Amino acid sequence: MKTTGAEAERRQADAGQAPARAYAPLPGVADEMVDTHGAVRPVWRPFLKALSRMDGPDLAARFARADRYLRDAGVFYRDYGTEAGAERAWPLSHIPVLIDGAEWEHLSRGLVQRAELLEAVVADIYGRNELVANGLLPPALVASNDEFLRPLVGVQPAGGHFLHFVSFEIGRGPDGNWWVLSDRTQAPSGAGFALENRVATTRAFSDVYAETHAHRLAGFFGAFRNALQAGKSAEDRIAVLTPGLANETYFEHAYIARYLGFMLLEGEDLTVVDGKVMVRTVAGLKPIGVLWRRLDAAFADPLELNQNSHIGTPGMVEALRAGSVTFVNALGAGIVETRAFLAFLPNICRHLFGEEQRLPSIATWWCGQEGERAHVAANIERMVIGPAYSTRPFFDDNARSVLGSTLRETARQSIAEWLASDGAKLVGQEAVTLSTTPAFVDGRLTPRPMSLRVFAARTRDGWQIMPGGFARIGAGDNVAAIAMQAGGSAADVWIVSGKPVEKTSLLPGEEAFTRNLPTSLPSRAADNLFWLGRYIERAEGALRILRAWHARYAEYADPDQPLLKDVSAYLAALDIDTAEAVPTSLIRNIDSAVFSASAIRDRFSPDGWLALTDLSKTARRFHVSIQPGDDAARAMTVLLRKLAGFAGLVHENMYRFTGWRFLTIGRYLERGLHMTRLLGHMSGEDAPDGALDMLLEIGDNVMTHRRRYNVATARLTVTDLLALDPLNPRSILYQLDEIKDEVEQLPHAYDNGQMSPFYREAMRLHAGLAVLTPEAMTDTVYQRLEADLEHLSDILAQTYLS
Numbered sequence: 001m002k003t004t005g006a007e008a009e010r011r012q013a014d015a016g017q018a019p020a021r022a023y024a025p026l027p028g029v030a031d032e033m034v035d036t037h038g039a040v041r042p043v044w045r046p047f048l049k050a051l052s053r054m055d056g057p058d059l060a061a062r063f064a065r066a067d068r069y070l071r072d073a074g075v076f077y078r079d080y081g082t083e084a085g086a087e088r089a090w091p092l093s094h095i096p097v098l099i100d101g102a103e104w105e106h107l108s109r110g111l112v113q114r115a116e117l118l119e120a121v122v123a124d125i126y127g128r129n130e131l132v133a134n135g136l137l138p139p140a141l142v143a144s145n146d147e148f149l150r151p152l153v154g155v156q157p158a159g160g161h162f163l164h165f166v167s168f169e170i171g172r173g174p175d176g177n178w179w180v181l182s183d184r185t186q187a188p189s190g191a192g193f194a195l196e197n198r199v200a201t202t203r204a205f206s207d208v209y210a211e212t213h214a215h216r217l218a219g220f221f222g223a224f225r226n227a228l229q230a231g232k233s234a235e236d237r238i239a240v241l242t243p244g245l246a247n248e249t250y251f252e253h254a255y256i257a258r259y260l261g262f263m264l265l266e267g268e269d270l271t272v273v274d275g276k277v278m279v280r281t282v283a284g285l286k287p288i289g290v291l292w293r294r295l296d297a298a299f300a301d302p303l304e305l306n307q308n309s310h311i312g313t314p315g316m317v318e319a320l321r322a323g324s325v326t327f328v329n330a331l332g333a334g335i336v337e338t339r340a341f342l343a344f345l346p347n348i349c350r351h352l353f354g355e356e357q358r359l360p361s362i363a364t365w366w367c368g369q370e371g372e373r374a375h376v377a378a379n380i381e382r383m384v385i386g387p388a389y390s391t392r393p394f395f396d397d398n399a400r401s402v403l404g405s406t407l408r409e410t411a412r413q414s415i416a417e418w419l420a421s422d423g424a425k426l427v428g429q430e431a432v433t434l435s436t437t438p439a440f441v442d443g444r445l446t447p448r449p450m451s452l453r454v455f456a457a458r459t460r461d462g463w464q465i466m467p468g469g470f471a472r473i474g475a476g477d478n479v480a481a482i483a484m485q486a487g488g489s490a491a492d493v494w495i496v497s498g499k500p501v502e503k504t505s506l507l508p509g510e511e512a513f514t515r516n517l518p519t520s521l522p523s524r525a526a527d528n529l530f531w532l533g534r535y536i537e538r539a540e541g542a543l544r545i546l547r548a549w550h551a552r553y554a555e556y557a558d559p560d561q562p563l564l565k566d567v568s569a570y571l572a573a574l575d576i577d578t579a580e581a582v583p584t585s586l587i588r589n590i591d592s593a594v595f596s597a598s599a600i601r602d603r604f605s606p607d608g609w610l611a612l613t614d615l616s617k618t619a620r621r622f623h624v625s626i627q628p629g630d631d632a633a634r635a636m637t638v639l640l641r642k643l644a645g646f647a648g649l650v651h652e653n654m655y656r657f658t659g660w661r662f663l664t665i666g667r668y669l670e671r672g673l674h675m676t677r678l679l680g681h682m683s684g685e686d687a688p689d690g691a692l693d694m695l696l697e698i699g700d701n702v703m704t705h706r707r708r709y710n711v712a713t714a715r716l717t718v719t720d721l722l723a724l725d726p727l728n729p730r731s732i733l734y735q736l737d738e739i740k741d742e743v744e745q746l747p748h749a750y751d752n753g754q755m756s757p758f759y760r761e762a763m764r765l766h767a768g769l770a771v772l773t774p775e776a777m778t779d780t781v782y783q784r785l786e787a788d789l790e791h792l793s794d795i796l797a798q799t800y801l802s
Contacts, residue, residue, distance in 0.1 A: 023438060023445045030176050030435040031447060032097055043100040043496050050208045056443065063094045063440070066204040072610050074601070075196050076251055090193070091489040093439050093473040096201050097450065101215070101497040107170075107178055107454075108465040110358030115166055115456045115463045117345060118185055120352050122162040122333050126153050136348050141340055147186070149297060149332040151304045151317050158323045159231045162330040164458045165224065165292070167191075167469075170359070171451040172435035180361045181451060186334030187294045190453045192252035193490065194470040195221075195259065201492035214494040215467035215501050223464055224457035225260045228290050231326055236289025237279065237520070239263040241270075243295040243311050245598055253294050254601035262292065264602040267300075269522045272315030275322030281520040282658060282800040283747035290326045297331040305331075437491070439473055449474035452493060467495040521658045525603060527801040528596040529659050533666025535593035540643050541674035542576055542586050544698045547636035549578055552694070554630035562688040570681050581632040582623040590616050603659055611646040618642060661742045665796070668742075672735035673789050675699065679723055679732075680782030683715050692718045699730040719774040726770075732785070736766040739792075746800070758799040761792050 025031040025038075033044045040048060054062070067089075075090040124131045125148070131137040142148050167188035169181040198217055202209045228238055242253040244266050257264035263279065270288065271278050278285040293300065299309040301316035319325045342361040349357045436447035450473055455466040475487035549567050553559060559568065559578070568578045575585045594616050597604050619639055626635045647667075654660045678698065682691040692713045696702045699722050708725075709717045725731045743749055743759045750756070755763065765788055772781070 023447070025447050026436055028174060029433060029447075030172050030174055032099070032172070032435055032437040032450065033445075036176070041098075041100070043098050046212060047096075047098060047205075047208060050205075050211075059440070062204040066092055066094055066200040069200050069203045070196065073196065073199075073606055074251065074609050074613065075193070075200075077248055090196070092197065092200055093448075093471075093489040093491040094201065094204050095438050095440050095445070096205075096492040096494045097437050097452070097471045098494050098496055101213075101495055104467065104495045107359070110178075111168055111170075111454060111456055111465050112463045113349075113353070113355075113358050114168065114180065114183070115163065115458075117349050117352070117357070118166065118183060118336050119161065119163045121336050121341070121345075121348060122185070122330070125335060126155065126162070126330075126332055131348060131351075134351070136351055137341075137344055141338070141344075142335070145335055145338055147297070147332070147335040147338065149305060152320070152330075152332040155317075155320050156323075157320075157330050158326045161458060162333050164228075164326075164328040165191075165455070166329070167453055167455045169451055169453055174433050176435075178359060180359050182339070183337055185329055185336050186296060187329070188455065189249040189252060189294070190470055191221075191455050191466070192255040192259070193249075194453075194455070194466070194468060194492075196255065197470050197490055197492040198468065209494075212494060213497040213499060213501050215497060216503060217466060217468055219502070220455075220457060220464060220466045221260060223459040223461075227457070227459045228292070228328070230460060232289030236287050237263055238290040239265045239279065239288055239292070240602075241265055241267070241291045241293040241295060241300075243299070245595075247294070249294070250598075251601065256292075257602040263520075263522065264525075264600075265291075265522060266524065267295075267309075267311045267313045269524050270313040272313060272319050275315075275319055275324055277313070277316070277319045277325045279520070280523040282523055282526045282662075283520055286520045288325060290328065292328040293331075297334055300327075300331055437471065437473065439489070439491075448476070450491075468493040521662075523801050525600050525659065526662045527797070528599045529603075529663040530666040530796070530801070532593055532596040532600075533663040533668075534670040535589050535596060536643065536647065537667045537670035537674065539586060539589045539593065540640065540647075541671070542571075542574070542583075542589065543636050543640050543643065544700070545571060545678075546576070546578070546583070546586070547633050547640070548694050548697050550581070550629055550632040550636065552690075553578075553628060554633060557629075563690045563694065566688050566691070567682075567694070579628070580623075581626040581628045582619060582635060584623070587619055587623055590619050600659075605649070605653060607653065608646065608649050611642070611649055615639065615642045615646060658746065661745055662800075665739055665742050668735040668738045669789060669793055671730070672732050672739075673786060675722055675730065675732050675735075676782055676786045676789065679719065679777070680779055680786065683719055683777075684779055685715070695722065701728065701730060704728065716774040719777050723777055724769070724772065724774060733766075733769050736762065736769060740766045748799075756799055758792070758795045761788075761795050765789070765792060 023034065025034050030036075033041060033048075035041055070090045070092060076087040077090060121131065121137075125137075125142055132139050132142060163185055165188060167184040167190060169184070170178050171181050172178050195217060232238060240253050240257040240262050242250060242264060244250065247253070254264055256262075265279060265288075269279055271280065271285070273285065277288040277291070279288050295311055298306040300312045301314060302309040302312050303314040304317040305312070316325075317331070320327065320331065345361060346357055349355065434449045434451055437450040438445040439448040440446075441448075450471050452469050452471050454469040456463050457466070458464075471491040471493050473489045473491050475489070545567065549564060549571070552561075552564055556564065559565065564578075571578055576583050577585070594612055597609060597612055601609070622635045622639070626632050650660075650663065654663070678695060681687075682695050692715065693702075695718055696705050696713065701721055705713065705717065705721055708721060711717060721728055722730060723732045726733050726737055728734055740759075740762050743756075743762050746756075746758075748756055749759045765785075769785070
């Protein structure tokens, strides 16, 4: 029987809908994949068709690839429900949300209008105050608002704009229309997570994504980066200002800084000199022209804003008055996040733009058990035009007399008009009814409530909407569980065009490029790199001693044997307990290395991070499962190999610039201290039998000693090899030689033809040790050398890290 073209098309469509057949949208709720007639929306059909070709094991393997990428990249969120705000794996909902490109264009126009509206409101609040004067905003809504920063009134941003990067939480209601749930103008988060969601999701569906005309995200970020670069002078720098490691979105701060090539700074990295924001670097103070802040505005300046802030920089407001720095977004811009503003935006839009809002707002107000509109009106009125109006000296007496009751009446009219609109139809304790989208639950597609976080960036050509964003997916039917802290997850958003899209990239073209020098190294970053090197080497030194100790303990089975007892006492002085197979102090050292690396995630390679965190996880696992003796000795070998893998990645892959030198100096200095202490303790005449052989084993020099010396192990030969041999990478002299070479490449090693204090001290120590003989290496020499090495660390901190 001949098949007609229409029938063939229908069969093809049916095949593409196979995964959706068991999909049951919730009654009375809009769904992103299925329309009101129960048919799969056209934009989803190619994806579902591809999904129908995948069986259970295939999908599991795809989802595992995505999860593995997020785990290896270190993507996390901080769970504040735990005692210490533990880091939790990023909860990816593997099925992306697909939206038709034509619908997105309409939505984008509404969001651009809203961004312009919010800009106008903020500019007026900190400028002419015409909105309040004309009765379009109640004075108390501004004056009594915690986000209103009075010291910023009258301060115009250097670039002329208050808002540069905003986000909107949007949702589709039961009627199929999009609503704005909230605006984010303070320090919008999530753009970096949207990028990571995209990478992870394409790992799962690389073949499907390649065939889908989904808009790329790189062009959005490239246009924003270009706009920021155009707004600074040639010598100024751009930086992301983060509250620090404890912030729940710190990973994103580091990711965005690395992705865009910006510095990642904390408040302590900055100082204000003569009205100019400067960053402390190892090469001195350098000017900052643009700060993309990720901390709340009030914490930016403890001098003029929140005096309790420990994460800000005194003088920031002074720099803003001087017009020397651009904040993204301007300090005080967070005021329009206040939900009470939603009632007044429609009137303001008509007043300023002469048009209606393209995207209405929706809000839920606490108004008691009954949820009546009268209660809503009363609560909003108390919030925005209550007693604060008569007590706050927001206007002078003349202005207040002019406004008087007219302002109150206008505000009430605005509230009444808003209540009469669709935007107020959800009140009381009733939750917002959001649309659902497919999530893969228990082996099948299941509808889950969803909201979208969409981002807008100010570019040279005006506001640009990210062609995507990230979706927040509820853990169940309850909208309250849509937040990740409540068990929700995140999904990628594909904006699908009807034709091929441009494959943009932030990488320069092949025909023309500029080789940029690496950015200046902030002193705090140098400090963390230096201590990362020290902690890693400290852990390695402890592992080598512990491996030798447990190997002998396995042989003697007597911890009171003289050599074992002597080494146990030595380790106890270093807070290492040999009664523990994998000591707690060793875990602390490795944790300290991870912490130092966490503070410089923008400068740390994903491979290096993966190797370091793998070392930490393995050490913790051994800590609770390994027994002393041979079992512990083997465990130490495993940890040493993992540590060597990390060191190898750093040595082979890390760019040879200032940061690498500080990390390397930290390693060499700590290794020099390690060997100095060991030789001072174990090479003396009163050392127990076997101490010299153990020294060679710890220094990994047993075979070298046999080749270099035609005599049995002796104090002078061991001292010559481990202290004074310039070719032995474990000797003290070798460490000082390498430190000297690295110091020569640091900024200001020479100033006006003179050595820096750190360079001079490194040269003195190297020369002093190089002229000694093994016979001269006494306990007193080792003690003095240990003190000198510790002093060398202090001089480095004074010269570069303070």
